[in-house]
Amino acid sequence: MSIAEEFNIEELEESNNVDLTDEQLESGSKGQLIKLAGQLRDRRNDLNQMASERASKRDDLNAKTREQVDKAQEHRQERDSLNEQVQSHKESRNELNAKANKLFDKVESMKQDLELDDGKSIEELKEEIQKLEFRQQTEVLSAEDERELIEKIEGKREELSDKTGKVQDSGELEELIAEAEEVRSEASQHHQEVTELADQAQEHHNQMIEAYRKADDIRDSADEMHELFVEAQEAADRHHEDFVRVQKRLRELDKQEEKERKDERAEKREEEKAEAEEIYQKFKEGETLDTEDLMKLQKTGLL
Numbered sequence: 001m002s003i004a005e006e007f008n009i010e011e012l013e014e015s016n017n018v019d020l021t022d023e024q025l026e027s028g029s030k031g032q033l034i035k036l037a038g039q040l041r042d043r044r045n046d047l048n049q050m051a052s053e054r055a056s057k058r059d060d061l062n063a064k065t066r067e068q069v070d071k072a073q074e075h076r077q078e079r080d081s082l083n084e085q086v087q088s089h090k091e092s093r094n095e096l097n098a099k100a101n102k103l104f105d106k107v108e109s110m111k112q113d114l115e116l117d118d119g120k121s122i123e124e125l126k127e128e129i130q131k132l133e134f135r136q137q138t139e140v141l142s143a144e145d146e147r148e149l150i151e152k153i154e155g156k157r158e159e160l161s162d163k164t165g166k167v168q169d170s171g172e173l174e175e176l177i178a179e180a181e182e183v184r185s186e187a188s189q190h191h192q193e194v195t196e197l198a199d200q201a202q203e204h205h206n207q208m209i210e211a212y213r214k215a216d217d218i219r220d221s222a223d224e225m226h227e228l229f230v231e232a233q234e235a236a237d238r239h240h241e242d243f244v245r246v247q248k249r250l251r252e253l254d255k256q257e258e259k260e261r262k263d264e265r266a267e268k269r270e271e272e273k274a275e276a277e278e279i280y281q282k283f284k285e286g287e288t289l290d291t292e293d294l295m296k297l298q299k300t301g302l303l
Contacts, residue, residue, distance in 0.1 A: 047236035103180035
C-alpha cells in the first residue's frame with residue numbers, strides 16, 4: 001500500500017494540469033487568455049489545497065515521530081537511572097560479601113583454635129547419644145554388650161560436654177558467627193535488588209528500542225508525505241507562475257487596446273478639426289451653414 005493510499009491522500013493527476021505554451025501566450029486572443037487564466041487559477045487553487053492537506057498530514061506524522069522519540073528518551077533516562085542503582089547495589093553487595101568472607105574466615109580460624117572442628121559436631125553427638133540410649137532401652141543385651149554400650153554412651157557424653165563447654169566459654173565466636181551471617185544476609189538483599197532492578201532496566205531498554213523503531217517507521221512515512229507535498233506545491237507554483245504570465249499578457253493587451261483607442265480618438269479629432277476648419281472657411285466666404293455644420297464648429301471651438 002502506498003503512503004497516499006494509507007493516509008487517504010488524493011493522487012495528483014497530471015492530466016488535470018493546465019499547460020501554457022509560448023504560442024498560446026503570444027498569439028492567443030484576449031478571450032482565450034482570460035479563459036486560460038481562469039483554468040490556471042482554479043488548478044493552482046486545487047493544487048494549493050492538495051499541498052496544504054499533505055503538509056498537514058506530514059506535520060501530524062512529524063509530531064507523532066517526536067512523541068515516540070520523547071517516549072524513547074524517557075525510557076532511556078529511566079533505564080540509565082535504574083542501571084545506576086544496579087551499579088550502586090552491586091558495589092554494596094560486593095563490599096558486604098568481602099566483609100562477610102573475612103568474618104567467616106575469622107570464624108573458621110577461631111574454631112580451629114578451639115578445636116571445635118575435630119571429630120563430630122555437637123548436633124551429630126547429640127543424635128548418636130539418642131540412638132545409643134534408644135538401643136540400650138529397647139534391645140536385650142548381654143552383660144558384656146550392655147557394659148560396652150554404657151561406656152560408649154559415657155564417652156560420647158564426655159565429648160559432647162567438652163565441645164559444649166568450649167562453645168559456651170567462647171561467646172565471642174557466637175557473636176562473630178551472628179555478625180557474619182547478618183552481613184551475608186544484607187549482601188543477599190543487595191543482590192536481590194540488583195536482580196530486580198536489572199530486570200526493570202532491561203524492560204525499559206526494550207521499550208526504548210521499540211519506541212525508536214516506531215519513530216523511524218513514522219519518520220519514513222513523514223518523509224514520503226513531504227515528497228508528496230513538494231510534488232503538489234511545485235505543481236501549484238508552476239500554475240501560479242503561468243497564471244501571472246497570462247495576467248501580465250492581458251495587461252499588455254489592455255494597454256495596447258487603450259493606446260489604439262487613444263490613437264483612434266486623436267485621429268478622429270484631427271479629422272473633425274480639419275472638417276470644421278473647412279466649414280469655417282466656407283462660413284467666412286459667406287456660405288450658408290446648416291445646423292449640423294454649426295454644431296461641428298461649436299464642438300471644435302471655432303464658433
